[in-house]
Amino acid sequence: MIQRVAVELSLFAAAGFLLFALDDLLLDLIYIARRVWRALTIYRRFVPADAGMLRGTAEGWMVVFIPAWDEAAVIGDMLRATLERFDYPDYSLLVGHYRNDAATAAAIRQVTDPRVVAVDIGVDGPTTKADCLNRLYDALVRVETAEGRRAAAVILHDAEDLVHPQELKLFARLIGRAGVVQLPVVPLVDPASPWIGGHYCDEFAESHGKELVVREAVGAAIPLAGVGCAIGREALGRLASSEGGRPFAGGSMTEDYEMGLRLGALGERTMFVRLPVVHGQPAVVASRGHFPATLDTAVRQKARWLGGIAFSGWDRLGWGRGWGERWFRMRDRRGPLAAVLLLAGYVAALLWSQLWLAQWLGAPPPAPLSRGLDWLLRLTALLLTWRVLMRGMFTASAYGLGEGLMSVPRMVIGNVIAILAARRALMIHLRGGPRQWDKTAHIFPAETAR
Known part of the structure; x- marks a missing residue:
């Protein structure tokens, strides 16, 4: 009985993993082919760009949206570090x-710089992050009217x-x-959490490093990561006009992801940019x-991403064109099925380990696998090895x-x-769906705090 269950779970998991592995392999081959083609054509005629090309670039007023709920512990350090780091004259x-949220408001007010504009959004929190961003958009319209000028772009960052x-110069x-420019997101290594972090x-x-590069190469819209991204003011205004003045999807757990796809559907070009700080070095202009x-x-953070992209995305965004x-979009939404396959695979592995342990203790050996399942498992293992290497x-x-x-x-x-x-x-x-902002506690890099 145990072996029969183990065989059925193995077959189910291996068949699913094979389909996913072939899908990933296709993406890998496109990425490799693109790298080779650019090396043989573009980079033979042009010097690869790096952040040095941005010297002297300073055009347009940049406005950064920073939504904050219960961020008193980090928002002050983040704002001071941002003011020190941005190499741009007008933002x-x-x-x-x-x-x-009096504590967060007080922490913001302690940063006395005219470039920091504290916006009381006028409601008790937490609402959703999208609601906070929409109220920041309303505040931007008021500021633009009062100052008699229009922002060139809106940049999104978290607290x-x-x-x-160099990111504002690049934007x-x-x-x-x-209409949209997304930079890479580079998580910082946390010595206190080497496994989960x-x-x-x-x-x-x-x-x-790979998937968003291929995504842009095949003509698919780039989803926003919610940080390190810029939205052209005209593009944001178009989206706001089509959504009753609320450009961020208020009912979504992943309003940033949706914004990139919705702007792409409106005909705006979406761009993912990996610009090395110095050509030939791994460091890139990125949000960290x-x-x-x-x-x-x-788990809470991944659940927000998975719920907004995989479960809600079907109804909210459809499948697009091309x-x-x-x-x-299919790749984005395969997370729930992947979780089921992973669970089946781990349970099957546990059952097989019990059978092998019983054999070691003197029980009869399990019956041989069928030829088809044996080859399926071998092929899946080979593709898994490739996946691990990548x-x-x-x-x-x-x-x-x-x-x-x-x-x-x-x-x-x-997994x-x-x-x-x-x-x-x-x-x-x-x-x-979400009723309020289900955020997690944040920390700011201690070495940059002032």
Whole structure:
């Protein structure tokens, strides 16, 4: 009986993993082909760009939206570090806080700089993050009217982000060519959480090093990460006009992800940019920050992402147009099925281990596997090996060999978090979606705090 269950679960999991692995392999091949083609054509005629090309770029008023609920512990340090780091002459930081969050409001007021604009959004919190952003948009319209000028772009950052000095110059250079520009997100290594916090380093190294590159290459819209991204003021105004003055999707747990796809559907160009700080070096112009360091907070965050993208995205966004768009929306929404396959695979592994242990203790050996299942498991194992190597290579490229080796066992941690997050996301979806901002506690990098 145990072997029969183990065989059925193995067949189910292996068949699903094979389909996902072939899907990932196609993405890898497109990425490799693109790298080779650019090396043989573009980079033979042009010098690869780096942040040095941004010298002297300073056009347009940039406005940064920073929504804040219960962020008294980090918002002051974040604002001071941002003011010190941004190498750009004309920008404003609009920081939205709630009227019942006196501690956060006080921390914002302690940063006495005219570029910091504290915005009491006029309601008790927490509402949703999208609601806070929509109220910041209303505040921007008021500021523009009062000052008699219009922003060139709106940049999104969170209260724990460590900004890059050159990002506003990069946005100023590109925002006229695209309605949306997204920079890579680079999680900071947390020595206190090498396993849970570290798995974010692995996932973002691969997704923002490869997947978004291919996504843009095949013509699919770039979803926003909610940080390190710029939205052209005209594009944001178009979206606001089509949505009754509220450009951010108030009923979504992933309003940032949706905004990129919705702007792409309006015909705006969406752009993902990996610009090296120095050509030939791994560091890029990016948004950095700490990610959740405990199992509970990681599950909560992943559940928000999974619920907003996979469960709600079907109804809210549809499938778009063009094979590239449909392909990547399918990839975005496979998380719940992946969680089921992972659970089946781990249960099957547990059952097989029990059978092998029983054999070691003297029980009869399990019956041989069928030829078809045996080959399916071998092929899946081969593709899994390729997947592990790709993950390790991208992590090592971004963080060094040590973190690259750590990424291998951390895949198991990520899988466990994915399974737990899928369950939580399903429960939230069945209850009707988010009712308020389900945020996690944040920390700001101590070495940059002032």
